[in-house]
Amino acid sequence: MAASLSLPISGSAGFHRFGESVKPSISASRISFSSSPIRSLNTKSVSVASTSGWGVRARASAGEKMAAEGNGNQRKEVFDSEEELAAELAKYTASLSEKFVNERGAFTCVVSGGSLIKSLRKLAEPPYVSQVEWSKWHVFWVDERVVPKNDPESNYKLAYDGLLSKVPIPAAQVYAINDALPAEGAADDYETRLKHLVTDGVIPLSATTGFPKFDLMLLGMGPDGHIASLFPGHPLVNENKKWVAFIKDSPKPPPNRITFTLPVINSSAHIALVVTGSGKAGPVQAALGSGQPAQMLPVQLVSPDGDLTWFLDKGAASKL
Numbered sequence: 001m002a003a004s005l006s007l008p009i010s011g012s013a014g015f016h017r018f019g020e021s022v023k024p025s026i027s028a029s030r031i032s033f034s035s036s037p038i039r040s041l042n043t044k045s046v047s048v049a050s051t052s053g054w055g056v057r058a059r060a061s062a063g064e065k066m067a068a069e070g071n072g073n074q075r076k077e078v079f080d081s082e083e084e085l086a087a088e089l090a091k092y093t094a095s096l097s098e099k100f101v102n103e104r105g106a107f108t109c110v111v112s113g114g115s116l117i118k119s120l121r122k123l124a125e126p127p128y129v130s131q132v133e134w135s136k137w138h139v140f141w142v143d144e145r146v147v148p149k150n151d152p153e154s155n156y157k158l159a160y161d162g163l164l165s166k167v168p169i170p171a172a173q174v175y176a177i178n179d180a181l182p183a184e185g186a187a188d189d190y191e192t193r194l195k196h197l198v199t200d201g202v203i204p205l206s207a208t209t210g211f212p213k214f215d216l217m218l219l220g221m222g223p224d225g226h227i228a229s230l231f232p233g234h235p236l237v238n239e240n241k242k243w244v245a246f247i248k249d250s251p252k253p254p255p256n257r258i259t260f261t262l263p264v265i266n267s268s269a270h271i272a273l274v275v276t277g278s279g280k281a282g283p284v285q286a287a288l289g290s291g292q293p294a295q296m297l298p299v300q301l302v303s304p305d306g307d308l309t310w311f312l313d314k315g316a317a318s319k320l
């Protein structure tokens with residue numbers, strides 16, 4: 001039986017300023033929140049479109065438990081426009097790049113396909129285009145369609161056209177899939193390459209989960225609540241051993257894809273969940289607000305060991 005408990009952020013009924021975090025601490029029977037400043041990001045407060053509080057649900061089933069038990073900080077940012085969202089997303093990403101490059105001389109950044117790439121456009125503009133240490137970046141895809149790299153459906157092509165062709169990241173540090181292989185082979189090949197990068201010290205392993213721990217994962221979300229190529233009701237959502245899996249029956253075309261699994265996604269040091277448009281307000285409400293869909297959505301299972309920041313525009317937040 002799924003017990004459900006929704007609590008507002010303690011000490012605040014509304015929006016959290018950028019640079020503040022909400023940390024859920026979960027004991028057996030209750031969830032509470034504390035708010036603490038994140039100093040490293042050096043961001044300013046942003047305009048607020050939502051006045052709703054932000055609750056977290058305590059749930060009983062195995063998958064639902066995962067959703068509630070992330071150890072990291074969670075924040076929600078709502079912007080008046082996609083333009084403002086894109087400006088803050090660039091600032092946030094550049095700040096994390098600086099932090100990780102200073103700390104360990106490299107920055108591992110995982111991107112999605114879809115609308116996320118357009119929202120990253122400001123990274124290729126001043127001041128970031130010249131300030132960011134692009135030579136330290138290592139770029140990965142959280143999911144990829146198994147199509148040639150020049151196919152309009154390719155997530156690599158989307159990222160290349162929208163960002164990678166405009167910034168000086170060494171080509172050897174851009175990890176596209178092997179598009180000569182079928183889906184199974186492409187997933188195995190990508191996982192093997194990740195393992196080599198772990199051996200080489202580019203990607204650390206999470207001390208908590210043993211899965212690779214990327215510095216930043218930039219996730220989009222589909223209108224059905226899917227993330228990466230993990231779709232509602234698909235058995236791949238439950239994969240808990242592989243790092244990279246394949247799917248040949250994706251409900252969203254094209255059918256053949258590879259995807260990071262949920263444990264890899266949730267081992268990230270930082271996740272940005274970037275959602276725009278009122279067409280996606282339902283799954284956002286399921287994840288952050290009240291009301292539950294009949295079926296648990298993949299986006300509700302995003303619960304990293306590290307920090308999760310939601311970047312929403314007014315439309316996406318309209319049901320909160």
Ligand SMILES: O=C1O[C@H](COP(=O)(O)O)[C@@H](O)[C@H](O)[C@H]1O
Pocket residue numbers: 112113114115116143144145155219220221222223226227228229252
């Ligand atoms: O198929 C995919 O869809 C999702 C969401 O795309 P969006 O255009 O609705 O933002 C995307 O995050 C994923 O990477 C992609 O393969």
